[in-house]
Amino acid sequence: SSASTPIRATLFPGDGIGPEIAESVKQVFREADVPIEWEEHYVGTEIDPRTQSFLTWESLESVRKNGVGLKGPMATPIGKGHRSLNLTLRKELNLYANVRPCYSLPGYKTRYDNVDLITIRENTEGEYSGLEHQVVRGVVESLKIITRQASLRVAEYAFHYAKAHGRERVSAIHKANIMQKTDGLFLKCCREVAEKYPEIKYEEVVIDNCCMMLVKNPALFDVLVMPNLYGDIISDLCAGLIGGLGLTPSCNIGEGGIALAEAVHGSAPDIAGKVNILEPFDVQSAMYIISFSAGEESAYVRPESLFKFSLGRGSSHLSYPVVLYIITVGVDLLKRINIETCLNLANPTALLLSAVTMLRHLELHDKADRIQNAILSTIAEGKFRTADLGGSSSTSDFTQAIVDHL
């Protein structure tokens, strides 16, 4: 009903708790009068040949057209002739930089105070090349690829970010003492870019040493830029310092100015056996049912045990099943069954704060400030907190409290 045309943004609610926390974002945005109209896309149930994954071509087109989007967690089974959903998004949309701000939340105590770190991760190459093969029986290799182009691009982004946000220092994280050529090239590119930003301090820190320093004294760092796998590791470590991935926003920057904000979840309630199956399927025809947790671990279960399976041995630090895939009897075809959890226990903070980074990308700073302040105040106040933060509020009560703080 506003006179100005709303901005269209793509929304991938994602798997498991995704739809629940996406609902929370929609509610908060509505109440804050954010002029955004969501284009919702669920992951497809069959492999789309144009994306070679369960992601639909239409959903990618939606992000390309809108230029901005928000995504919840997406889980992918390994192998079976299709690509990981997360990697497909990164490669197809050329999401070259993953930015994860990580700061202590006022009022939420961990072992660390005043953490204020930004990790900027190269997001398209490195150890994630997907190039692997068996050389001879019992000997396998995988290729780590580092290119000048991608390294310059992410370094440029990091220094640009540091300057734009009044940050003092950029640390390039590497293991060039061992991988002299690959990580060496990455460092060379960082140095080249550093020359152009004399006002920003630049340093190089070996990854093992960096991890040790981060747990001893995170205040030693400011903005960190690094190749893909190191970014994966260090951003999770940093999230751990302030309470976990349930609290840290993340935003992917793509060529052509695309911004896809994303929640990367870790901690979660135990909701085994308490999922909703969104699409009906014939349990009798299912040969195997594969369940996934946060895209990282999987368990094959027999159909008869669907509602009582346990991830068992090998998974004790696990979160929860967020998606099911089935292999049908007689047909070696993987089908994806969208499910959602409906426990109303999930913490929507990471997705909400990610949505805020999306607003900043759109330069809607007033809305961003208003929503961010409401989230932080709600957590600081401590009356309404979800179970992962030691509270007992439901997702919807926590969301309502944020709305009340707007």
Add this chain to the structure above:
Amino acid sequence: SSASTPIRATLFPGDGIGPEIAESVKQVFREADVPIEWEEHYVGTEIDPRTQSFLTWESLESVRKNGVGLKGPMATPIGKGHRSLNLTLRKELNLYANVRPCYSLPGYKTRYDNVDLITIRENTEGEYSGLEHQVVRGVVESLKIITRQASLRVAEYAFHYAKAHGRERVSAIHKANIMQKTDGLFLKCCREVAEKYPEIKYEEVVIDNCCMMLVKNPALFDVLVMPNLYGDIISDLCAGLIGGLGLTPSCNIGEGGIALAEAVHGSAPDIAGKVNILEPFDVQSAMYIISFSAGEESAYVRPESLFKFSLGRGSSHLSYPVVLYIITVGVDLLKRINIETCLNLANPTALLLSAVTMLRHLELHDKADRIQNAILSTIAEGKFRTADLGGSSSTSDFTQAIVDHL
């Protein structure tokens, strides 16, 4: 003067603070009547063609013959047709498992209590293959190699260790959701070995998640086993939890039962400009002088600024110069100048505790207990602590206090 023949053990004092802390071990062993006779080997000043590194063939032979050894920090410059000292040792002696126990030191407070972790790192392959090349200009790749043989061997060692030490659980750390073939093979091997140890719990944890859990709650883990680079990263992270690499022992296990205990240093006093040059050399003939800190970072300095160089931009988390290399005018030959620091400020704890692991390997448990208790009591008492632990004791006063506790 004891009647029984002493056991011979190789000692590499190493670079920088190495000789000082090795002196501390020698004193404590003497006072505790440990029946060990040290065979000391310094790093050579020229490249030994038989080892392709500055390590002498004789020093490797010494470890092979004795079966046990102790080493201080060793620094290597990158490139120039010779191999890293640390990697040469690992490969030539086939040191396949690097074991790093990491436990909270009573009386020395950090953010974490009751840490008690064992990291067991595959030490010969993975990302440390040294196989790297430029594909085309601006595109480089490095090979990560995982073999069934090395993976089984380290997994076997980890489960054996867990059982022998009454540990409950082994966690295999991996990124098989991305590196399905390499890390997948590593996991497969761990699972095979796990089958043979039904009394030990087994689980698989993705590296990023592992780092997050470790900083949130290290008590979730017990024994961790992993490929080379993850071991490098996670063992440093764990050391950080209890105060740093100055406090954690490490022991390398090689085929044929070799045990090379080793201090892996991180934190150190600022001793720039305060080094002793052990071998005279002609400063006038030196074209460049290359200084190294803990083998991980380097700075090229002009001879005239030798005693006032600063590592400057790019090295702010650095320790101190531990070795100098020179390139002589007219001759493109690298020469190594052994230097030592003589500040009497270094913390010998990591080397001492490493020496204790060597004693345990030799089944000299009484001596090991006596020395370990004396070290821990000295730290717990808190009267004598080196600067890195917030105290003001010298290396020799701290060592004397340990001797007094024997």
